[in-house]
Amino acid sequence: MNSQATSETSEAYIALGANLGDREATLMEALKLLDGLQEVKVLRCSNIYETEPVGYADQPMFLNMAAAVSTTLDPHSILAEMQKIEQRLGRVRNIHNGPRTVDLDLLWMEGLRLDTPELILPHPRMLERAFVLMPLADIVPEEEPSGLYTTVKNAIGKLDGKEGIQLWRTCGWRSASELFES
Numbered sequence: 001m002n003s004q005a006t007s008e009t010s011e012a013y014i015a016l017g018a019n020l021g022d023r024e025a026t027l028m029e030a031l032k033l034l035d036g037l038q039e040v041k042v043l044r045c046s047n048i049y050e051t052e053p054v055g056y057a058d059q060p061m062f063l064n065m066a067a068a069v070s071t072t073l074d075p076h077s078i079l080a081e082m083q084k085i086e087q088r089l090g091r092v093r094n095i096h097n098g099p100r101t102v103d104l105d106l107l108w109m110e111g112l113r114l115d116t117p118e119l120i121l122p123h124p125r126m127l128e129r130a131f132v133l134m135p136l137a138d139i140v141p142e143e144e145p146s147g148l149y150t151t152v153k154n155a156i157g158k159l160d161g162k163e164g165i166q167l168w169r170t171c172g173w174r175s176a177s178e179l180f181e182s
Contacts, residue, residue, distance in 0.1 A: 010109055015107050108148060
């Protein structure tokens, strides 16, 4: 699929996770690759959280975070670019919900509702997962017009299993990348 850029800019939220190799370095590289796309600009990053695996439990702990991006790509095109980044960073899909070098999920895009075989927006399980909600709560502004902020905060309040997530560190991606550019 060719990337379809539009003249209109949308804000989107992406979940990032990794549990193989140098997890934190891989997340930072994924952010760098996203930001390096002509049609994508990383706006904000959440804290990084260490989380227990969900589903397939016999695997290492994950590092999870979220990023807010501005993009001129349509949802399917940004998904395709995200999948290219996963592949470039060594993602192999052998076991459903199994270990991975990196996982990028498009969670939400301008309040758009979409249900296709390749992509469902908003992400169908994002409000059930602490490893998605906690990072999202870090970066969704209160004044976000679709009500996503309130939805995320309410979902966190109802969520069981928050003990499986702990703060790993704050994300210094933007400040680190700016140092390299100066």
